[in-house]
Amino acid sequence: MxxxxxxxxxxxxxxxxxxxxxxxxxxxxxxxxxxxxxxxxxxxxxxxxxxxxxxxxxxxxxxxxxxxxxxxxxxxxxxxxxxxxxxxxxxxxxxxxxxxxxxxxxxxxxxxxxxxxxxxxxxxxxxxxxxxxxxxxxxxxxxxxxxxLLLGRKTAREKIASLLSIVARRDASIKLRAAEGRMTFDLPLTREAMADYLGLTLETVSRQMSALKRDGVIELEGKRHVTVPNMDRLLEEAGDDSDGGFLV
Amino acid sequence: MxxxxxxxxxxxxxxxxxxxxxxxxxxxxxxxxxxxxxxxxxxxxxxxxxxxxxxxxxxxxxxxxxxxxxxxxxxxxxxxxxxxxxxxxxxxxxxxxxxxxxxxxxxxxxxxxxxxxxxxxxxxxxxxxxxxxxxxxxxxxxxxxxxxLLLGRKTAREKIASLLSIVARRDASIKLRAAEGRMTFDLPLTREAMADYLGLTLETVSRQMSALKRDGVIELEGKRHVTVPNMDRLLEEAGDDSDGGFLV
DNA sequence: CGGCTTTCTTGATTTGGGTCAATTTCTGTT
DNA sequence: AACAGAAATTGACCCAAATCAAGAAAGCCG
The missing domain is CATH 2.60.120.10 (Jelly Rolls)
Incomplete structure (x- = not known):
């Protein structure tokens, strides 16, 4: 004791x-x-x-x-x-x-x-x-x-990018994957849950996911499986290079 | 020890x-x-x-x-x-x-x-x-x-009302004023600081303050001195009847 | 008191994201 | 394979709050 x-x-x-x-x-x-x-x-x-x-x-x-x-x-x-x-x-x-x-x-x-x-x-x-x-x-x-800070001051695109980078990082830490660069993971949340997390509507989440895909920041297989070809690019989109903000 | x-x-x-x-x-x-x-x-x-x-x-x-x-x-x-x-x-x-x-x-x-x-x-x-x-x-x-919750989901008017009720309550507790109903206090923040707190611009803060004044929810003497004729009304405007949310 | 800065208000205009609505794509299930 | 229900996408339109732009009050100080 x-x-x-x-x-x-x-x-x-x-x-x-x-x-x-x-x-x-x-x-x-x-x-x-x-x-x-x-x-x-x-x-x-x-x-x-x-x-x-x-x-x-x-x-x-x-x-x-x-x-x-x-x-x-x-x-x-x-x-x-x-x-x-x-x-x-x-x-x-x-x-x-x-x-x-x-x-x-x-x-x-x-x-x-x-x-x-x-x-x-x-x-x-x-x-x-x-x-x-x-x-x-x-x-x-x-x-x-x-x-x-995210809820009060970030744009929809930055919010999505922030969430993705947090989930990616969390996932990476579990799998002990040290590599920066290409990264693959499953989103544990529905679009609605993402929206509730980010203070957005699910339509906006969907639109911004599509936009990030169109711009080559992420790739999508199905709705939930995400791969990030360039992690630095994603972090840039997130609006801050802080290595954290683990709400997760 | x-x-x-x-x-x-x-x-x-x-x-x-x-x-x-x-x-x-x-x-x-x-x-x-x-x-x-x-x-x-x-x-x-x-x-x-x-x-x-x-x-x-x-x-x-x-x-x-x-x-x-x-x-x-x-x-x-x-x-x-x-x-x-x-x-x-x-x-x-x-x-x-x-x-x-x-x-x-x-x-x-x-x-x-x-x-x-x-x-x-x-x-x-x-x-x-x-x-x-x-x-x-x-x-x-x-x-x-x-x-x-405030930053992600409340409207500008609700945000202002929430902040005012928090400051009022905090002020009241310091002065040990038990009375509900009419309440008077000084805002310890500039419009800009309020905006930074609420995730708004200072123009929006100013406009919503004016709107709350116009609608009789608050009275203003000068820019900083606020009196709330009816506390319940203000709480109603804040969008939740929770008795709290003391970030303050 | 009058000039000076800072803070605040108000107006005109724009825009990002919300709302509403219609498909489309994914899950299962039998 | 076919159907049903849930989840996601996409489009058209709208509105709350941001942005841009003057002014008006309120301090502050010599």
């Missing part, structure tokens, strides 16, 4: 195929059993709502496989995606009783859940977990603010 | 006129001396840049008086404000070497700074500080995401 070392990283559950990014590796040996005690799995089908904004939320969770989105909506139905959850991402927050956003599965998804109370107790006993969560939350805050 | 109590709140420096919201009241007695050791003040004039994005940042700080903004910019000069710092707000982050945003003083401002290294050491020794910072960061994240 005592955990004196410096660099907290991620924690590997016994039977989850991924490493959760939430908790402390150093404490792993001591806390793992306890973690196993309080955890359970839930799976959802594509399109299902995991939780509605405002609902009671008595667990925190880590995405094991699949993709989910965080969205907010106005009464008249306008919706804005405020986050994308990929495997190993963390949902829910200690010290908050109800969910702040709608969480929706966009593909079939498996989540590894921890009951909130015991998780919070574990946090109390294991300071590095709070520090690790702080780190992650600060990263998410940076990503959210990067997204604010 | 040991700090076993539950509810971390804020810390009162010996000679700052405000309570910083960053740290733990329970540890106050023990940590205060040390805090005094590592702290120093810096003041900036209206318009001055406190720090540029990417610069080395070897301190964290709390705003004592005045107002500062966090902004991001694209190469061609388009800028988006991503945060507003009011007295007692916290800037800078443990575990990060360089600033992520431009911080600019919009009024004369006094900041209470703590050198980062010792501050981080204090965090190590005082778990509740990390927990308190986590809490604050989660709140900021919520606010940023609320702002994403």
């Amino acid at each position: 005592a955990c004196e070392d410096v660099e907290p990283v991620s924690l590997q559950c016994n039977d989850c195929p991924i490493r959760h990014r939430a908790v402390c590796a150093r404490c792993e040996t001591d806390e793992l059993e306890r973690l196993e005690e309080i955890k359970y799995y839930r799976s959802f089908e594509a399109g299902q709502t995991v939780i509605w904004a405002g609902d009671q939320m008595d667990f925190v969770a880590s995405v094991v496989s699949g993709i989910a989105t965080l969205t907010q909506t106005l009464e008249d139905g306008r919706t804005q995606m405020v986050g994308l959850l990929l495997p190993s991402d963390f949902v829910g927050r200690p010290g908050r009783a109800s969910a702040a956003y709608n969480v929706t599965a966009t593909t079939d998804i498996l989540m590894c859940c921890f009951r909130k109370k015991p998780f919070e107790e574990m946090m109390e006993r294991t300071p590095h977990i709070a520090q690790r969560l702080l780190q992650m939350t600060l990263d998410e805050l940076d990503a959210a603010r990067e997204w604010m | 040991a700090c076993e109590d539950v509810e971390p709140v804020s810390l009162q420096c010996n000679d700052c006129p405000i309570r910083h919201r960053a740290v733990c009241a329970r540890c106050e007695t023990d940590e205060l001396e040390r805090l005094e050791e590592i702290k120093y003040y810096r003041s900036f004039e209206a318009g001055q840049t406190v720090i540029w994005a990417g610069d080395q940042m070897d301190f964290v700080a709390s705003v004592v008086s005045g107002i500062a903004t966090l902004t991001q910019t694209l190469e061609d000069g388009r800028t988006q404000m991503v945060g507003l710092l009011l007295p007692s707000d916290f800037v800078g982050r443990p575990g990060r070497a360089s600033a992520a945003y431009n911080v600019t003083a919009t009024t004369d401002i006094l900041m209470c700074c703590f050198r980062k290294k010792p501050f981080e050491e204090m965090m190590e020794r005082t778990p509740h500080i990390a927990q308190r910072l986590l809490q604050m960061t989660l709140d900021e994240l919520d606010a940023a995401r609320e702002w994403m």
Whole structure:
């Protein structure tokens, strides 16, 4: 339980195929059993709502496989995606009783859940977990603010290019593909989801995708499979050469 | 140093006129001396840049008086404000070497700074500080995401109304004015700053302010002094009845 | 007080992206 | 293979907000 070392990283559950990014590796040996005690799995089908904004939320969770989105909506139905959850991402927050956003599965998804109370107790006993969560939350805050720049000031074309480069990069990091230059990946989102993410309509998304294709910035096979012949060109189109803005 | 109590709140420096919201009241007695050791003040004039994005940042700080903004910019000069710092707000982050945003003083401002290294050491020794910072960061994240909805999906009029209601509320909470209904406050921002906050141009901001005035939603004396005769009406114009979205 | 700058307002015009509507292309399914 | 339903594209038109361009207020300072 005592955990004196410096660099907290991620924690590997016994039977989850991924490493959760939430908790402390150093404490792993001591806390793992306890973690196993309080955890359970839930799976959802594509399109299902995991939780509605405002609902009671008595667990925190880590995405094991699949993709989910965080969205907010106005009464008249306008919706804005405020986050994308990929495997190993963390949902829910200690010290908050109800969910702040709608969480929706966009593909079939498996989540590894921890009951909130015991998780919070574990946090109390294991300071590095709070520090690790702080780190992650600060990263998410940076990503959210990067997204604010995109939503407030970028053109439709720049928005699309930004999203594509983020997905490409995220995909690349998973596959450990170091190469710049040519890059191939599948879009995990429908045109509508992209629109909700970027503050556009799906028609505009479609039009700009076609325009980028016409101009040779991307190639499309089918609707979802994208290849970027020249990554630098795409980044240029995105309007900033920042190497980041991982909301993803 | 040991700090076993539950509810971390804020810390009162010996000679700052405000309570910083960053740290733990329970540890106050023990940590205060040390805090005094590592702290120093810096003041900036209206318009001055406190720090540029990417610069080395070897301190964290709390705003004592005045107002500062966090902004991001694209190469061609388009800028988006991503945060507003009011007295007692916290800037800078443990575990990060360089600033992520431009911080600019919009009024004369006094900041209470703590050198980062010792501050981080204090965090190590005082778990509740990390927990308190986590809490604050989660709140900021919520606010940023609320702002994403505004930037992505609200009309110019709704954006203005949202900003006004946030400033009104923040002002009200400072003055401990419980009354709903009629409300009076000074805008701490120029039209241009409002535009950068809302993802609009200053002309549009000005036009929508005039429109809200014409429609009796607000009254204006001079350019900056606003009174809201009916707070509910303003909230209605803001497009959501959420009682929050404090990016402020 | 009068000149000077900065901030703000208002008008005329343009345009990027929204809206509405009609196809087309992809999934499955039986 | 044929059909159905969902997802995506494309076109025609429109409108909210951007852009361009004067002026009007409000500070500020000698």
